[in-house]
Amino acid sequence: MSAEEWPLFEVFIRSKSGLHHKHAGSLHAADATMALENARDVYTRRQEGVSIWVVESKHIAASDPADSDAFFEPAKDKIYRHPTFYDLPDELKHM
Amino acid sequence: MRTTHLEDNFQQKIDAEERIEPKDWMPETYRKTLIRQISQHAHSEIVGMLPEGNWITRAPTLRRKAALLAKVQDEAGHGLYLYCAAETLGVSRDTLLDELHTGKAKYSSIFNYPTIAWADMGAIGWLVDGAAIMNQVPLCRASYGPYARAMVRICKEESFHQRQGFEIMLTLSKGTPTQKAMAQDALNRWWWPSLMMFGPNDAESQHTEQSVRWKIKRFTNDELRQKFVDATVPQAEILGITIPDPDLKWNEERGHYDFGAINWDEFWQVVKGNGPCNQERMEARIKAHEDGEWVREAAMAYANKQSQKLTEQVA
């Protein structure tokens, strides 16, 4: 265990054009170029993707579960943001 | 918040089938149990590459060679996904590998049996992967998110493994008497170790109860073993080969097959390191790791040099 361990990267894959990149998993690589290739070899062996993003895990800023209430609860009661909040007559077919 | 309160909340979430994610609060024992379970599983995948890797260069046709390569490669992938899942719990892959290499960590004892014939590729795919699938499918609903997601990916990929093995067995069983004997011989050698894969009987299993409550184990060892036997007996009938257990018979009342006693002495001996291939398997893994050290070191040194060059250019 003497050598410096290769850093961890997060892998995001676009499964086909038109779709978002989605988190697929992680892997180790010495640098970003290698991470892309490792991702290609590890995560797209079965045609899972047409595009790959990798980012070193330490560069991801993540919200803290302890902040969940403050972050996400306030959106709960703002139901007027959703189309179903509004009463419209049935005659109105498309809106 | 007091710990008991946190623990109550934690258990409530699990009871409600909510997933626990890496940054969520979790009891230390949950974290430790998961690290042990996930890394043990990861180790099994990579040690498991060896007995089958053994036959890659000797596969009897090009089609079989390609399928076997792809299968063993998948096992490397599965080990990788699982190590990454374990890493979200705050332990490095290097540490986990170190535990494997020093004998602190265990792996599935089945991989300490030798693959001495081509038919073993069939038997392993059919039985060992079959048993693994029994174990793994319920884990797709494990309470720990990264583990469950890794298992979903693994189960999707594994679906060809068992079919690959069964097809090898089927070809042998339809072949010449020599080939049929090869299939039977492989079944004879792999049947009991496959049943042992599910671990000790529930009464002897020290972790089961807590793990079931935490939903990192969704069925007990004995439940899974029974499911496996029930699923496999009809498959052996299709192959026309005989499961080496004189006590095996359908129990109308239970709606399950009864089967004979497992030789637990053998199981514990193999777990302890006295199986036919324990030493060779460990030697091979340690050698790969040690031989790879200069490669990993050089790649890192090169990466550091390159990023330093970039910084200098910017400055």
Place this chain on the structure above:
Amino acid sequence: MNLEFESQDPLVQYCLLLADNVLILGQRLGEWCGHGPTLEQDIALTNFALDFVGQSRLYYQYAAEVLGNPHSEDSLAFLRDVPAYNNIQLVEQSNRDFAQTIIRQFLFDSWHYYFLEQLQHSGDERLSAIAAKSIKEVAYHLRFSSEWTIRLGDGTEESHKKMQAALNRLWVFSQESLNPADYESELISKGIAVDLAQISAKVAQKRKAIFEEATLNMPELIPFFGNGKKGLHTEHLGFILTELQYMQRAYPGLQW
């Protein structure tokens, strides 16, 4: 079924050259499976092995069709002995360590890529189709082995030393792919085989550029006495075939 292999058809001999090259290299890379320096690289090398085994099947299938019954991809791979194998000697060299494996790979890829680029324009439709399919895989191989050559050549003192030693050792095998065998020359004149003279400058340029970036010295070329393309091999091939063909030889004529 025991096939004494005697076909002198240049097209068959050429297909076998191309098939044997990739099968033997695939076989060598398959030996790495489970023993790679990291899991990620283990998976990458196995991908290469799979690409090569896949490519070999396309060439063998074509050769078997030309030869007709009872030949098949498997009879060609499993029932020919060393003198009937046409692969270049580079691909049969053993894995030894990761440096030797990477240099062997780069020496092969840096030829293979430019070779397939031309084979796409072969007058033989089947060969050109195989080339068009394979070159996508091989473009990735070349990228991978180039990068690893640079990374390890310019990594640590130890890795540099190992890479230079590997290059010194394998360099003698680097030109065989560029020297046509008689059956090859015959097909070149018919516009079927790749004219190796046309690609040799590109191959040399690529190798020079990558070795420079990898801080590796290109050794002097020493005379090469092998002729793998005509079935004259190093001692390694016999052992490779012993393993490769074990099942088919021990249990002749069975289905697996």
